[in-house]
Amino acid sequence: MSRIKKIDKLTDSRYLNMYQLQASDRLGGDVKYFVASRAKRTEELQINTRSWKPDGVIIYSLYGEERDKVLLVRQYRYSIDEYIYEFPAGLVDEGETYRQAAVREVKEETGLTLHPLMVDEMYEKPYFTTIGMTDECCATVYGYSEGEISSRWLEDTEDIEVVLADKEEVKRILKEEKVAIMCAYMLMHFLQDEEPFGFLQPPG
Known part of the structure; x- marks a missing residue:
């Protein structure tokens, strides 16, 4: 089963930031994935909030x-x-x-x-x-x-x-x-x- 194991914030900008995800794929293999987000903090990512609040x-x-x-x-x-x-x-x-x-x-x-x-x-x-x-x-x-x-x-x-x-x-x-x-x-x-x-x- 695919899952996120770790999140690293790579930038600190006002409107858009880049995050690197350490994850596993559905077969258990290691995955690195990059996500751009309006979130200013890791805690505000959709991954963590599961919210429907529009950006x-x-x-x-x-x-x-x-x-x-x-x-x-x-x-x-x-x-x-x-x-x-x-x-x-x-x-x-x-x-x-x-x-x-x-x-x-x-x-x-x-x-x-x-x-x-x-x-x-x-x-x-x-x-x-x-x-x-x-x-x-x-x-x-x-x-x-x-x-x-x-x-x-x-x-x-x-x-x-x-x-x-x-x-x-x-x-x-x-x-x-x-x-x-x-x-x-x-x-x-x-x-x-x-x-x-x-x-x-x-x-x-």
Whole structure:
């Protein structure tokens, strides 16, 4: 049976740290595995907490009177030295709920005001992002945005262009641009669903 035997913290950074796991595989062999985590201390790793507390939040928001545009950001990412299309997103601050974080992040990244929807827990509970390399998990908040686009709340390290994309632009983006995978799946919903957020109806 696979199990963790020892955890060593390798870095001490504010937003992301690397941990080395000493483990055994299902046949009893020795394994060394590296995990990137938002946890600042070993005790805060998902391995130890087994919690569903989200590290971050992703926001899928529609915009416009007809709610026929989706709110995207085209953001420079150092990891690929390139711009990529994503949903507004960010970390949940201490003392915040993920819905509060969603409202704050949309304001900071776009200048717009987000009105979150209340949906069944199964649609917005935290899910893991890239489990092969990190224990990070994020909640998803759905809603409608309004107001005027502004960059006044952007941090110096954030290089972001706000994009309000209709279906034709979404088709182009999916065909021609670099897109974060979670965003891409939701954009496919945006293209195909006749009723905005129709997929959020609880089953049966």
